[in-house]
Every structure is written in C-alpha cells, then in structure tokens.
Amino acid sequence: MLVVESLVKRFGGFTAVNNVSFKVEKGEILGLIGPNGSGKSTIFNMLSGTFPPSAGSILFEGGELAGLPPHKIINRGIGRTFQIPRPFRRLSIFENVALAGYYGQGSHSRSKADESAERALAAVGLPVERNASVDGLGAAGLKKLELAKALATEPKLLLADESLGGLDEHEMDQAADMLRRIRDDLGITIIWVEHIMGVLMRVVDRVMVLDHGEKIAEGLPTAVVNDPRVIEVYLGTDAHATQAVAAAAAR
C-alpha cells in the first residue's frame, strides 16, 4: 500500500532522517518507535506533506506523494493526527469534524461531510450533538476529537502521532483498543508513532525502530524488543525496563 524508498530529510547541515525505507501492507498496524529526536515526527511530516523530503520517494497505491501539499495527500486518502491535539476552538466539536469531512475527502459535499462526521464521532465515542463546544473536552476528549477529524477525511491510511501522551493507564488501554477497532471495523491501515512502548506492542502487527534518523530494527514486536541494538538505544541497558517491555509484549 505504502512503499517508502531511501527517504532523507536535512535541515541545514542536520540530517533528521537518513535513508529510511519501509513498506506498509494494507490492513496492518505498523508501530513506529524511537527516542526523542529520532526522526519519527519528521517522517510523519513528510508522509503528510507538511514539508517535502530532501530525497527519496513515497509511493502510495502506486502514486508518488513526495512534494505534494498536505491537502492533496489527504485527498488521496492519508489522514493524520497531531502529537499535541490541535482543535479549532472557535468551531463546535461537530463543525471541527465536518470541516475535515468536507475538505478532506476532496468531494466538497456538505451532506457527505455531515455523514462522515457523524460516523467518525460515533467511532471514537464523542457526542454527535451539533453545538457541543470544544472547551468542554479534557485531554482524552481532545485526542478523540483529533482522531475523529482524521477519520472524517475517510482515510485509507491513518498516521496516528503519539496518540497516548497525557492519558492515564485506563484511558491508554481504551485508546489502543480504539485504534485496533478502527483497523478491524473500518479497514483502515495505521502507522502509529508512540513513546509508550508497552501499549503499542500489544496492538501493532509490526514495529519499526528509529535512532538518530536511521532505521535500526524492524519486525514482530516480540523480536524487536529482544534486539540488542534496540535495547541499547531505546531502553538503555536497564535490565528491569527490558524485562518490563518484554512482559508487556508477551501479554
């Protein structure tokens, strides 16, 4: 579905992403992990068109995405959420989502947008009521809204950026289950960037690990957490942490 070839991003003299290649199969959930500054968000920003890659190609269903502006990429069927929720506070919850449905699908049909908004809000478990204000939402609610906005664009591939930061354990589990349901029920392929490894390992089909802009491991969660390089760069040499993650993955 998505084929990324030798992706490079340089900011001045700094190489944020260096020669990263990977594939995403239709219907899978790919986890993307790595320490801060490892290039995860930079890859996301290139996939979603926030900025163009310095080199390399991004093929989505056979079409080149590198260099396209964000709205065109979204119209091709790639939705994204932001690490920190970015709601439009002057619009109601419903308007936030309907807006994404209207412009994100590229069809510019108001009735279709309203339908998608209703479906997306129901999928994440937010009220479908028309005038509910964004100000009433807490951290978990804002993350759901962020997800609903992305879903309303009717994506085939969803880029979920660190969806769980700032949630408690119960909310985290719920959110992870929601991503799985989105894949299972709506058939949406997902790339999930996340800091919190335990929850991620439980849900994803495959994991890719980045460090200093380079891919250092890729494979099944169980295999990756036992990879010595991953343990070194991501977890340090703390044996307890390693065991904790391995236990989480086995769960």
Next chain:
Amino acid sequence: MNPRHLAYWIAAAVLVGLPVVYNQPYHLHVMVLILIWSFAYTSWSVMGRFGLVSLGHGGFMGVGAYVTALLWNHFGLTPWVGIPVALVCAGLLALIVAYPCFRFRITGHYFALVTLALSGIVLQVITATRNQTGGSLGYTPERTKGNAIAALQFVDKETWYLIALGVWALGIAIWYWIDRSMIRYAMEAISEDEDAAAAAGINVTLEKLKITVLSAVMTALAGALYCQYQMFISPDTVSGISVSLQMVFAAVVGGIYVAFGPTVGAVITILLAEGLRIGFGTKAVGWDNLVYGVLLVVFIIFLPKGILGSLLARMKPSGKH
C-alpha cells in the same frame, strides 16, 4: 414567516420607500455616503473578520474608482463595462499582492505591513501619473451629453440612494452567504492554525486567496460607485493609507463579527466627519482622523467586538463570538 424575517422585510420596505416621503437633499446625500462606505467597510470585514487584517483596501478602492473614470474619459467606455474591468484589475492586484504572502506564510502583522505598502503604492501611482489622472488635484469623470443610464450619471439623489441601497444590500447578502458557507469554517480554522487546517484537507493558500480577492473586488465596486456618485475623486479620498485606516476603524468600531457591524461603523464615522465639518469647518480638517486613531485604540482594548457586536452578544448571552 417568523418575526425576524418580517422585521427584515419591513426594514427593507422602509429603506426603499424613504426617498418618496423624505427627500431633503443634504440628508439623502449623507445617507448615500453612509450606504457606499458601509458597503466598503463590509467588504473589508469579509476578510478582516478572519484575522486577515488588510491595510491596503484603500488601494483596491482607488483602483475601482480611477480605472472606471479613466476608461470613461480616455476611451469613452461606459461604466457598465468600465466597472467590471476595474473589478477585474482590483482582483488581479489582490492576487499579485496576496499570493506571495499566503504562499510564503506572511501572516499577522507582516501581512498588514505588506498591504499597508499597497495603499501607499496605489496613491503614489495615481499622483505620479498626473497627466492622465490629475494627480493630487483630483479627477472628474466627464459629464455625459447623452444617455444618463449608459453613462451611469444621475443628477437626482433619489436614484443614487436606491443604487447605493441595492449595492449595500448585496454586501450584506454576501456577508451572510459566507457566514453560512463552508468557507467560514475553513477560514476560522485557518485563522487559528494553518497546519491543522491543512491537515483537515484545506488548501490554505487557495481559501485565503478566494476570500481576499472577493473582498478586494467588492471594495473596488465601492470605489467605482463613489466615483460615479460624487463625480470627483482624489487620491486622498479613495485611496491611500488614511482611507485604509478609516475602513479598519469603522469596521472594528461597528463590529467585524456581525453582518451590520460595519454599517453601524459607517454611520458613526460619517456622522462624526460631517459633524466636525459643519461644526468647525476648515479648522477641523483632519480632526476626524485623530479621533479615529484614539477611538481605535480604545475599542481594540475595551470593546473588541465593536458596538453592535457587543450589544448583540449582551442580548444573546449564548452568542458564539
């Protein structure tokens, strides 16, 4: 028909019927000025309400007025053709100025500064080409000896009152149309967070351009109308920075988030200007600008929704803005 619609229809009937029962020329003249400027201020607020603060709208108004008058005097082109040409020119000028701004994300204060330069440039061009435009002395469209309708020149104030009323109503209608369309949601989103808006699939540059060109074209129409009505234009009255600032002031004072806010602003500014002119004569030239400046600061700090906006918000506590 609900009471609100009924009230609108009654108000419309009263406005249309007014010159039949009351036609004191000076008062009608002031009303025509208020209507034309209301339309100009409404045009400004079409983009201004979304945080696109333009200080260049005097430039668009000048283009509307001067292109129409120049085509008539030099080529005998009827304003019925000249005005559309002028509107296209203003739209193109808006594109040329706005596209690079939006493409390279020049927003907020920097956008205001770029547009401020536009006001100045249009004024300088008019002044510099004085052989064609009359420069700072002003310019008069030639009086027609033929058909008044073809030349869009009418002597009686009643006709102008009805034309200005129609155009003003068109401005209000456009304002409402935008308020109810998806463009409003898109522009609200863009004004809050351009990246998030782009991630919702909005072509940020295109949406901003659309609203800017619409606003510029409307403003140019106000300029053309002003020219045809007054039969005299000068760079200082239809272009330049002071005209641009006057638009910002009036729209902010009236309220940029409500349909009739700019109209209320026009009533206040024009009554103020006329009051100063009658009360103090030539001794008070420029005083209105001083008052505008002081009031603008006071309003932005204490009453950012403007007079009408604040009143409506008080009457309806659940108002969105």
